[in-house]
Amino acid sequence: MGPVFRGVAALLASVVLLAEGPPDEAARVFAMTGARTSAVRSYTFDLHVDFKLRTFPYIAIHLDGTGKYERPNLYSIHFRNVPLFGKGFENIKMDPLEPVTWPATYDVVSLVQDGTRSVLEMKDRTDGHVRGVHAEIDQDGLRQVKWTYINGGEIQVDVNPVEIDGFPVPESENADIQVPGYHVTAHATFDDYKLTTDPQ
Numbered sequence: 001m002g003p004v005f006r007g008v009a010a011l012l013a014s015v016v017l018l019a020e021g022p023p024d025e026a027a028r029v030f031a032m033t034g035a036r037t038s039a040v041r042s043y044t045f046d047l048h049v050d051f052k053l054r055t056f057p058y059i060a061i062h063l064d065g066t067g068k069y070e071r072p073n074l075y076s077i078h079f080r081n082v083p084l085f086g087k088g089f090e091n092i093k094m095d096p097l098e099p100v101t102w103p104a105t106y107d108v109v110s111l112v113q114d115g116t117r118s119v120l121e122m123k124d125r126t127d128g129h130v131r132g133v134h135a136e137i138d139q140d141g142l143r144q145v146k147w148t149y150i151n152g153g154e155i156q157v158d159v160n161p162v163e164i165d166g167f168p169v170p171e172s173e174n175a176d177i178q179v180p181g182y183h184v185t186a187h188a189t190f191d192d193y194k195l196t197t198d199p200q
Contacts, residue, residue, distance in 0.1 A: 026108040029118045033099045033141050034072075037167050039198045042070045045169070046192040047077055054183040067190070073098045097157065099135070099142055106133055117143065140168035153179030164193045 044066065051061040065079040075094040082090050095101050106122035113119070114136075122133040129150050136144040146156040155177050162171035175186040 026111050026120070027103070029111065029120070029137060030099055030103060032118075032139065033137050036139060037141070037169075040069075040071065040167055041196045041198060042068065043164075043169065043193055043195040044068050045190045045194075047079075047188060047190055049186055049188040051184060051186045054185060055181070067094070073100050097142060097145065097159075099137055102133075102135075149179070151180055153177075155179075165195050165197070167195065167197075169193055169195075 045068075047063075047065045047067050049063045049065075051063070053059045061083065063079045064081055065077050067075070067077040069075045073095055075098055077092050077094060079090050079092075096105075102122065105125060107125055109121045109123055109132075111118060111120050117136045117138045120133075120135045120137070122135065124130040124133070131148045131150050134144075134146040134148070135142065140161040142159050143161075144156065144158050146154060148154050156175065158174045159170050160172045160174075161168040163169075170188075170190050172190065173186075173188045175184075175188075177184040177186070
């Protein structure tokens with residue numbers, strides 16, 4: 001059970017092509033993702049996540065927690081009811097789901113426009129267990145990111161935004177985690193947002 005929860009935590013901590021995109025274009029896309037929320041200093045929220053293990057022993061886990069975002073890119077969650085086998089994963093950094101953090105970690109291999117979405121293929125700047133990263137971004141921010149691993153595993157997160165006080169924030173996220181030995185899906189919902197913004 002420990003490895004299963006570690007895989008889920010990796011998702012939460014981590015935890016959704018055809019033409020070359022110049023570096024300045026990639027920089028523009030990354031900058032654009034934060035444009036609509038640039039006035040947001042911080043926000044807090046409640047988080048509810050249902051995990052299902054799709055391989056034996058087919059268990060289901062529900063976790064509740066709280067989260068906080070602080071400009072420019074500090075994003076974390078705290079779970080209140082982590083089971084015994086998941087102790088140590090009560091507090092998880094979510095910065096990898098913030099596109100503004102990616103230039104320090106990934107190199108953009110390709111960038112194309114698909115309607116209103118910018119579709120990026122990236123690679124880790126350091127050799128490791130990540131084979132590649134696929135991401136889709138629009139004016140509301142991250143919509144999908146998928147990590148592909150050397151061992152054949154994949155973790156995909158799809159983000160569905162909602163506007164709170166005129167600013168886009170996650171309303172729900174769906175994750176699919178497939179790594180050697182197990183398959184986990186997760187559905188997260190976010191509510192009770194409290195935003196602090198710059199003075200007008």
